[in-house]
Amino acid sequence: MPANTASTASTAKSPTRSPRSRRTARRLAADGGLLVVAAAFVLPLAWVILSSLDTKADLKVKVPDGLTLDNYDAVLTPEITFTPLLNSLLLCGGGTLLTVVCAALAAYPLSRFRSRLNRPFMLTILFATSLPITAIMVPVYALFVQVDLIDTMQGTIFFFAASQLPFAIWLMKNFMDGVPKELEEAAWTDGASSFQSLLRIVLPLMGPGVAVVTVFSFVMMWGNFFVPFMLLLTPEQMPASVSINDFFGNKGTVIYGQLAAFSIIYSTPVILLYVLISRRLGGGFALGGAVKG
Amino acid sequence: MAKTAPGPGAPRPARPPSRRKPTGRALSRALPVSPAVVLLLLFLAGPIGYCAYIAFTDLQLTGQAESSFVGFDNFRKAFGDEAFLNAVWLTLVFTVVSSLIGQNTIGLALASLMQRASKPIRTITGAIVITAWVLPEVVAAFLLYAFFRREGTLNAVLDFLHLPPQNWMYTLPILAVSFANVWRGTAFSMLVYSAALNEIPKEITEAAEVDGAGGWRRMWHITLPMIRRSIGTNLMLNTLQTLSVFGLIWVMTRGGPGNRSQTLPLFMYEQAFQKSMIGYGTAVALLLLVVGSLFSLVYMRLLRTEV
Numbered sequence: 001m002p003a004n005t006a007s008t009a010s011t012a013k014s015p016t017r018s019p020r021s022r023r024t025a026r027r028l029a030a031d032g033g034l035l036v037v038a039a040a041f042v043l044p045l046a047w048v049i050l051s052s053l054d055t056k057a058d059l060k061v062k063v064p065d066g067l068t069l070d071n072y073d074a075v076l077t078p079e080i081t082f083t084p085l086l087n088s089l090l091l092c093g094g095g096t097l098l099t100v101v102c103a104a105l106a107a108y109p110l111s112r113f114r115s116r117l118n119r120p121f122m123l124t125i126l127f128a129t130s131l132p133i134t135a136i137m138v139p140v141y142a143l144f145v146q147v148d149l150i151d152t153m154q155g156t157i158f159f160f161a162a163s164q165l166p167f168a169i170w171l172m173k174n175f176m177d178g179v180p181k182e183l184e185e186a187a188w189t190d191g192a193s194s195f196q197s198l199l200r201i202v203l204p205l206m207g208p209g210v211a212v213v214t215v216f217s218f219v220m221m222w223g224n225f226f227v228p229f230m231l232l233l234t235p236e237q238m239p240a241s242v243s244i245n246d247f248f249g250n251k252g253t254v255i256y257g258q259l260a261a262f263s264i265i266y267s268t269p270v271i272l273l274y275v276l277i278s279r280r281l282g283g284g285f286a287l288g289g290a291v292k293g
Numbered sequence: 294m295a296k297t298a299p300g301p302g303a304p305r306p307a308r309p310p311s312r313r314k315p316t317g318r319a320l321s322r323a324l325p326v327s328p329a330v331v332l333l334l335l336f337l338a339g340p341i342g343y344c345a346y347i348a349f350t351d352l353q354l355t356g357q358a359e360s361s362f363v364g365f366d367n368f369r370k371a372f373g374d375e376a377f378l379n380a381v382w383l384t385l386v387f388t389v390v391s392s393l394i395g396q397n398t399i400g401l402a403l404a405s406l407m408q409r410a411s412k413p414i415r416t417i418t419g420a421i422v423i424t425a426w427v428l429p430e431v432v433a434a435f436l437l438y439a440f441f442r443r444e445g446t447l448n449a450v451l452d453f454l455h456l457p458p459q460n461w462m463y464t465l466p467i468l469a470v471s472f473a474n475v476w477r478g479t480a481f482s483m484l485v486y487s488a489a490l491n492e493i494p495k496e497i498t499e500a501a502e503v504d505g506a507g508g509w510r511r512m513w514h515i516t517l518p519m520i521r522r523s524i525g526t527n528l529m530l531n532t533l534q535t536l537s538v539f540g541l542i543w544v545m546t547r548g549g550p551g552n553r554s555q556t557l558p559l560f561m562y563e564q565a566f567q568k569s570m571i572g573y574g575t576a577v578a579l580l581l582l583v584v585g586s587l588f589s590l591v592y593m594r595l596l597r598t599e600v
Contacts, residue, residue: 030409136582142343225540266429271428
């Protein structure tokens with residue numbers, strides 16, 4: 001038993017080391033490892049926070065001479081911040097609403113009734129969740145030009161909803177499967193229609209699930225750059241994910257402090273939504289349905 | 294190529310015909326699915342089908358309405374085009390470095406360190422890594438642009454450590470964008486692996502420890518085999534996600550300098566819009582879609598017992 005000898009040997013070497021102190025040593029090593037990774041990961045984040053408060057920000061992480069809110073002041077104008085954020089809200093709010101309503105409706109029969117079409121449908125949906133949507137943006141553009149949906153909010157909303165739907169249906173159906181059918185059967189006996197029982201019984205019972213689908217869809221759309229970049233042309237309609245590019249390129253010198261301030265304003269909603277939802281459901285919420293490895 | 298969603302449910306009786314009016318019932322049950330199916334057909338399956346069609350034409354952006362069918366010309370052209378082969382190679386490097394090696398390995402390392410670390414440090418690290426993941430793509434791209442630029446943070450750190458600074462975005466642009474993708478995407482693997490590791494019964498690892506198996510041996514012989522399904526699905530999803538990265542690279546380098554960080558999505562965009570060759574660009578898109586579909590099928594096989 002070479003393994004056993006090895007372990008006795010090591011205990012013999014340090015007789016004072018109790019299992020407890022060994023556990024402490026291991027914990028300290030793990031802490032050290034995590035801190036190194038955390039330090040590497042935090043540097044870009046520290047840059048954006050510090051630069052947003054620094055009037056003389058450049059590309060390096062540094063402590064500002066004096067803290068100032070001038071950068072925030074400068075970007076909080078209708079043109080730079082409010083219009084793009086409002087556009088983002090319209091696009092992502094509209095897209096999310098459409099996604100959640102369609103997904104809830106579609107998930108209901110898939111979860112409640114047996115049909116030989118369920119399995120092929122769910123397999124197709126699963127297949128579609130992992131298709132690289134980036135690849136079809138060029139044909140989508142060409143198609144949108146032909147049907148006159150290019151540069152329209154509604155066209156972009158429709159595409160957002162369609163691209164998010166497979167994953168939303170998949171998640172929604174899994175959450176719905178968790179609601180016991182017995183509760184509905186009572187309502188059916190009282191003469192409620194399927195639609196009524198979906199609205200009054202199933203959806204309220206799977207509130208957290210609906211919240212997850214909603215927040216996840218919204219966050220995905222809020223951060224998406226390529227879809228509005230391709231499908232919208234008029235600057236006045238651009239959401240924040242695309243308008244942020246204006247800080248760069250077009251205007252010659254980049255005012256990094258303002259870019260940082262805008263980045264923080266634009267990122268805050270999704271971070272808050274994530275915190276809200278992950279508190280309620282524990283870490284890794286987004287993975288619930290998709291990655292049951 | 295990609296199979297589209299089945300129609301709004303051909304109203305076939307799903308049950309033995311002993312039930313009353315099965316056709317009508319099947320129809321009314323399929324009705325709620327129809328808005329989703331219509332959206333998917335019009336805005337997802339439609340473009341994919343259209344993609345498969347214009348990839349075989351010489352459609353151009355420059356206004357002329359007529360385009361003609363050119364068969365496999367676009368594909369023949371692609372495989373003889375050095376810029377295309379360059380993009381294939383860079384996509385491969387980008388995927389292997391950032392997804393297979395970076396996100397996957399660092400995510401697993403973080404998750405297993407977190408099993409032992411003290412709570413405050415675990416929480417702080419988790420929060421930082423997840424914040425990087427939740428940030429909008431373009432913001433993440435800006436932060437890493439600032440990090441890798443010649444006058445950016447990385448060089449400041451290297452200077453502090455008395456190491457020679459580099460012009461990362463110029464000398465190794467594909468590595469800079471790969472690291473950016475690692476920074477942004479590792480949280481996903483970390484969450485997947487944390488969940489998987491938590492499901493391993495403590496007794497098994499403890500028994501191995503009593504038998505004297507060291508950390509690495511436990512990892513290799515016990516932990517990894519037990520979470521292999523998570524590894525499979527995680528690798529598949531990371532790869533698919535990485536294959537379609539556009540905004541991150543576009544903001545950081547525009548595919549440059551030259552075309553030294555031009556992966557397939559950026560090549561597709563350049564051909565279709567900057568060079569106005571929609572047909573050619575779409576042929577590239579179709580190839581990307583085919584590769585993605587193959588990965589997607591493997592992923593479905595890994596999950597096949599779940600549906």
